[in-house]
Amino acid sequence: MEQNILDCVIIGSGPSGFTAAIYAARADLKPELYTGLEPGGQLTTTTEVDNFPGYPAGVTGPEMMMDLQKQAERFDTKVHYEMITKVELSKEVGGVHKLYAGNKDIFAKTVIISTGATAKYLGLDDEKKYAGGGVSACATCDGFFYKGKDVVVVGAGDTAAEEATYLAKLCKKVTMLVRKDVFRASKAMIHRVENTPNIEVKFHHELIGIEGENSLVERAVVINNQTEETSTIDVDGIFIAIGHKPNTDIFAGQIDLDENGYILTEKGSTRTNLPGVFAAGDVQDHIYRQAITAAGSGCMSAMDAEKYLAELH
Numbered sequence: 625m626e627q628n629i630l631d632c633v634i635i636g637s638g639p640s641g642f643t644a645a646i647y648a649a650r651a652d653l654k655p656e657l658y659t660g661l662e663p664g665g666q667l668t669t670t671t672e673v674d675n676f677p678g679y680p681a682g683v684t685g686p687e688m689m690m691d692l693q694k695q696a697e698r699f700d701t702k703v704h705y706e707m708i709t710k711v712e713l714s715k716e717v718g719g720v721h722k723l724y725a726g727n728k729d730i731f732a733k734t735v736i737i738s739t740g741a742t743a744k745y746l747g748l749d750d751e752k753k754y755a756g757g758g759v760s761a762c763a764t765c766d767g768f769f770y771k772g773k774d775v776v777v778v779g780a781g782d783t784a785a786e787e788a789t790y791l792a793k794l795c796k797k798v799t800m801l802v803r804k805d806v807f808r809a810s811k812a813m814i815h816r817v818e819n820t821p822n823i824e825v826k827f828h829h830e831l832i833g834i835e836g837e838n839s840l841v842e843r844a845v846v847i848n849n850q851t852e853e854t855s856t857i858d859v860d861g862i863f864i865a866i867g868h869k870p871n872t873d874i875f876a877g878q879i880d881l882d883e884n885g886y887i888l889t890e891k892g893s894t895r896t897n898l899p900g901v902f903a904a905g906d907v908q909d910h911i912y913r914q915a916i917t918a919a920g921s922g923c924m925s926a927m928d929a930e931k932y933l934a935e936l937h
Contacts, residue, residue, distance in 0.1 A: 629732065630656055630730070630731065631653040631654055631734065631933060632648045632654070632656075632734045632933075633656050633734070634738060635657075635739055636658075636660055636738035636739040636871075636907070637657060637693070638738060638905055638906070639689075639918040639919040639922065640919060641665070641738035641922060642692035642693055642695070643918075643920075643922030645696035645922075645926075648736070648929060649701045653734075655926075657702070658706050658708050658723075659703060660739060661707055664689030664693075665689070665905075667915055668689055669756070672766075672769070673685050675764075676915050707726075708874065709724055709874065710724040711874055712878075713879070715899070717936070719899065720733065721735050733936070734901070734932060737907055739870075739872065740871055740918075741870040741871060741910070744864075744867050744868060746831060748833065753839060754834050757841060758836065758860060760863050761863070761868075763777075763791050766863075767791050768794065771795070773860040774795065774796055774798075774860060775795050775861040775862065776800075776844045776861070777799070777801070777865050778863065778864050778866065779865035780804065782809045783865045783867055784809065785816065785817050786813065786865075787865040789813075789823070792823050795822070797823075797824065798824070799825075800823060800824070800825045801826055801831055803849065804828070805828060806827075830849055831846055835856065841860060868913070869885065870886045870887070870907050871907060875887065879898060884910065889902075893924065900932055904925035905918035
């Protein structure tokens, strides 16, 4: 038989991956975790995390991920700074799953997928320049920092409408930039936007640049795509709300995904359609997308994996 078959391999290193590792390690599954290209996941691009329980003074995203990693390693989780590039997942109960990291073969009885989702951006250089200085892709994470200030929300779907109405409670004024002459959002969300007095919607407008001193956002540069006229809006924050892309490309064709590429899990569990394969965090959750909910599902996935292994014997 193949050399070394591991009990548990975790793909991804955000709050769900490391929480899964903590639980799996304490259950003596000797998990090995592959961080992927972004060790720590989306949280490492977040400066302040103020809504994760247990940090009364707040914490930076990178610090919190280091804490989680140290906790996982304390129980002998083996962390590999490598990326899983391909998988061959077994359809059999008790089957062995084969994963590839570059030219290395990895064999595992259970796999926990916590590869997360990546926020979509417009692709402007300024978005990178002002990341952490006023550009965000998560209103519930960062909205609090813009209390009483003016912000822009880019997008036309439910995500954008939700972010705008959430921010409107905190901010002085929210300007929505919608590329076409209509929203893509559901009727209910459109009504919420229309009935919020401090949201102004600019149809046919696109963000084309960001200005500000010391990498802090001060102005949004926008263009009216009908008249070709450019103008600036004085704002402190710019929220890009054009959706997320789950990191599931390597699992397509083997694991059941929804129409947007999120992994489908059994209700009330982290089980996928394949035995011994579990999914946790934003890769299977397009609704909440919070560090705390990702961590919770990471815990569930390790417990599901432990139960699966116990039932094999």
